Amino acid sequence: VVPGETALAFYRAKNPTDKPIIGISTYNVVPFEAGQYFNKIQCFCFEEQRLNPQEEVDMPVFFYIDPEFAEDPKMAKVDLITLSYTFFEAKEGQKLPLPGYQ
Numbered sequence: 001v002v003p004g005e006t007a008l009a010f011y012r013a014k015n016p017t018d019k020p021i022i023g024i025s026t027y028n029v030v031p032f033e034a035g036q037y038f039n040k041i042q043c044f045c046f047e048e049q050r051l052n053p054q055e056e057v058d059m060p061v062f063f064y065i066d067p068e069f070a071e072d073p074k075m076a077k078v079d080l081i082t083l084s085y086t087f088f089e090a091k092e093g094q095k096l097p098l099p100g101y102q
Contacts (some may be wrong), residue, residue: 004067006041010058011085015051022050022090025059030082037069038081048090 001007015021023044030037042062051057061083069075 001063001065003037003065003069003094006064009061009063011044011061011081012056012058013049013051013087014056015053018053020050020052022048023076023087025049025087028084028086030084031078033074034069034078034081036068037072037075038083039064039066045085049087 010076013025021093024047027040027043029038040061040063042060044061049057049059063083065081
């Protein structure tokens, strides 16, 4: 991905069980310092997703890396940024807080 250009990635999720699962995904960016330059335009994270038994879905993430990434001397040796997701089963009535919000 070239800093400043938009990109589209897909993450595959599968429910290997025999019961429906409702879950919420959170994301992580590595290296941590590069996270400030990662900008999601549209993402499935922090929204409840329902996966039926044995269902497999591709979930899109539309994003860009801020062009200032290329100007930051601390990022000079960073040539790989990893975006990962963790899927948590939602508990009835429980909401995950959005980062930075109370």
